[in-house]
Amino acid sequence: MTTFVDRVELHAAAGNGGHGCASVHREKFKPLGGPDGGNGGRGGDVILVVDQSVTTLLEYHHSPHRKATNGQPGAGDNRSGKDGQDLVLPVPDGTVVLDKEGNVLADLVGQGTTFIAGQGGRGGLGNAALASARRKAPGFALLGEPGESRDVVMELKTVADVALVGYPSAGKSSLISVLSAAKPKIADYPFTTLVPNLGVVTAGSTVYTIADVPGLIPGASQGKGLGLEFLRHVERCSVLVHVLDTATLESDRDPVSDLDVIEAELRQYGGLDDRPRLVVLNKIDIPDGQDLAEMIRPELEDRGYQVFEVSAIARTGLKELSFALAGIIAEARAAKPTEEATRIVIRPKAVDDAGFTVNQEEDGIFRVRGEKPERWVRQTDFNNDEAVGYLADRLSRLGVEDQLMKAGARAGDGVAIGPEENAVVFDWEPTMMAGAEMLGRRGEDHRLEAPRPAAQRRRDRDAERDDVQKEYDEFDPF
Numbered sequence: 353m354t355t356f357v358d359r360v361e362l363h364a365a366a367g368n369g370g371h372g373c374a375s376v377h378r379e380k381f382k383p384l385g386g387p388d389g390g391n392g393g394r395g396g397d398v399i400l401v402v403d404q405s406v407t408t409l410l411e412y413h414h415s416p417h418r419k420a421t422n423g424q425p426g427a428g429d430n431r432s433g434k435d436g437q438d439l440v441l442p443v444p445d446g447t448v449v450l451d452k453e454g455n456v457l458a459d460l461v462g463q464g465t466t467f468i469a470g471q472g473g474r475g476g477l478g479n480a481a482l483a484s485a486r487r488k489a490p491g492f493a494l495l496g497e498p499g500e501s502r503d504v505v506m507e508l509k510t511v512a513d514v515a516l517v518g519y520p521s522a523g524k525s526s527l528i529s530v531l532s533a534a535k536p537k538i539a540d541y542p543f544t545t546l547v548p549n550l551g552v553v554t555a556g557s558t559v560y561t562i563a564d565v566p567g568l569i570p571g572a573s574q575g576k577g578l579g580l581e582f583l584r585h586v587e588r589c590s591v592l593v594h595v596l597d598t599a600t601l602e603s604d605r606d607p608v609s610d611l612d613v614i615e616a617e618l619r620q621y622g623g624l625d626d627r628p629r630l631v632v633l634n635k636i637d638i639p640d641g642q643d644l645a646e647m648i649r650p651e652l653e654d655r656g657y658q659v660f661e662v663s664a665i666a667r668t669g670l671k672e673l674s675f676a677l678a679g680i681i682a683e684a685r686a687a688k689p690t691e692e693a694t695r696i697v698i699r700p701k702a703v704d705d706a707g708f709t710v711n712q713e714e715d716g717i718f719r720v721r722g723e724k725p726e727r728w729v730r731q732t733d734f735n736n737d738e739a740v741g742y743l744a745d746r747l748s749r750l751g752v753e754d755q756l757m758k759a760g761a762r763a764g765d766g767v768a769i770g771p772e773e774n775a776v777v778f779d780w781e782p783t784m785m786a787g788a789e790m791l792g793r794r795g796e797d798h799r800l801e802a803p804r805p806a807a808q809r810r811r812d813r814d815a816e817r818d819d820v821q822k823e824y825d826e827f828d829p830f
C-alpha cells in the first residue's frame with residue numbers, strides 16, 4: 353500500500369553563526385601590530401524548495417528534525433570562518449507552510465519556489481572589523497548568532513490534473529487504483545479515504561496525475577464530514593470527474609440527484625465553476641447498475657456532460673475514460689500560455705528592523721524588544737568588559753537609553769532585553785550597562801545617591817553620545 357502523508361511537522365534548525373576572533377598581529381620587532389581577528393562564518397539556512405519529482409511529504413514524517421551546518425569561527429591573521437552549508441529540503445509542488453497556530457506562511461507552487469524555514473545565524477565580527485578611530489585595538493570580538501529554530505507544519509494541497517469527486521463509496525479510490533499504479537486503501541464503509549491519494553496515469557503520450565480524495569456529503573462546503581479538507585485539494589485540479597454510484601443501496605439516492613448535491617457543494621465552496629467536468633457512471637458490473645446507467649445517460653448528456661460507463665471492479669470502460677481525460681488535459685496544457693515563472697517567496701520580516709519598544713512590566717522590570725537590541729545582546733560576550741561596553745554604546749546610539757528614561761527607568765532598575773523566555777537582564781546604569789555577571793552590588797540603593805540635575809545629566813549624556821555617534825558615522829558593520 354502506498355502511504356500518502358499530506359500533513360507533517362518539521363523542526364527546522366538553521367546553523368549557528370561562527371564567533372568572531374579577537375587576535376593581535378604579531379611580527380618580529382612589532383609587538384603590537386594591530387587587531388587581526390577574522391569574522392565568523394554565517395550559519396546555513398534551512399530552505400524548502402519545490403521539486404516536482406517529489407510527490408509526498410513522507411520523508412519528513414519519518415525524520416522531522418533537520419539541521420543546517422554551523423559557520424566556522426574566525427581566526428587570527430584576518431582569516432574569516434567558513435560559512436555553514438544551507439540545507440535544501442525538496443518538497444512536493446503544492447506544499448503549504450503554516451505556523452503552529454495555523455497561519456499560512458507560504459504557499460509553494462511551481463518548480464523551484466523556495467521558502468526559508470530557518471535563517472542561519474550571522475557570524476560575529478572579529479576584532480579587526482571592530483577597530484575604529486576611537487577603539488584602535490579592540491580586545492574583544494562579537495559572538496556568532498544562534499541559527500533560527502522553527503517548527504512549521506507542511507500540508508500538501510494536491511496539484512493534480514484530475515480530481516475525482518463524489519459521494520463516499522462511489523468508487524473513487526477503486527477507480528484510481530485501476531487507472532494508475534497507486535494502491536489506495538479501499539474498504540466497504542464510508543470515509544475510507546482520509547487523505548488524498550495521487551496516481552499517475554499514462555494514456556498514449558500524455559502523462560497526468562489524478563487525485564483521489566475523501567468522499568463528499570451534503571453540507572461539505574460548510575465543513576461537514578471531511579468536506580473542507582477535501583475541497584482544499586480540489587482547488588488546483590484542472591478537470592473534475594464526477595464519480596456516480598449506479599448501484600447504491602441507499603433508497604433516497606440516485607446518480608442524478610447525487611450529482612446535483614455535489615454540484616451544489618462545489619458552487620457553495622466557489623472558484624471551481626470554470627473547471628471542465630465529466631461524468632463517470634461506476635459499478636456497471638452490477639446488472640441493476642448497468643440498467644440505471646443506460647436510463648440516465650441521455651439526461652446527463654442533455655445537460656452537456658460527456659458520460660462514461662465503467663466498472664472499477666471488472667475494469668471495463670477504463671481506456672476510453674483515461675484517453676478522454678488525456679485529451680482534455682493536453683488541451684488545457686496547450687492553452688496555458690507559458691510555464692509559470694519560478695517565484696521566490698521571501699519570508700516577511702518579523703519586526704520592524706529599525707524599531708524597538710520599551711515597556712514596564714508588572715514586576716517593575718523594563719522590557720526592551722526589537723530586532724537590533726536583541727541581536728546585539730546575542731552577539732555580546734558578557735565575560736568581556738570591553739564587549740559589554742561596546743554593547744552599551746550601541747544601545748545608547750539606537751536611543752534605547754533615552755526611551756528607558758522616558759519610560760521612567762531609574763538607575764538600578766531592572767532592564768530585560770529580549771522575550772520573556774530568553775532575555776538578558778541588567779541592572780540599569782545610564783550610559784553604562786553592566787552585564788548580568790556584574791550584578792553583585794546588592795544592598796546599595798541607587799535611589800539614595802544624589803542624582804545629578806536633569807539638565808547636567810542630559811548634557812553629559814549628549815557629549816558622550818556625540819562621541820559614539822561620530823564613531824558610528826565613520827564605521828557601522830551592518
Ligand SMILES: Nc1nc2c(ncn2[C@@H]2O[C@H](COP(=O)(O)OP(=O)(O)OP(=O)(O)O)[C@@H](O)[C@H]2O)c(=O)[nH]1
Pocket residue numbers: 518519520521522523524525526527537538539540541542543544545546565566567568634635636637638662663664665666
Ligand atoms: N461492484 C462494484 N463495486 C465497486 C466498484 N467500484 C468500487 N466498488 C466498491 O465500492 C466500495 C467503495 O469503494 P471506494 O473505492 O473505497 O469508494 P470511494 O469513493 O473511494 O469512497 P470514499 O473514500 O469513502 O469516498 C468498495 O467496497 C469497492 O469494492 C465497481 O465498479 N463495482
Ligand SMILES: [Mg+2]
Pocket residue numbers: 524525526544545564565566567
Ligand atoms: Mg476513497
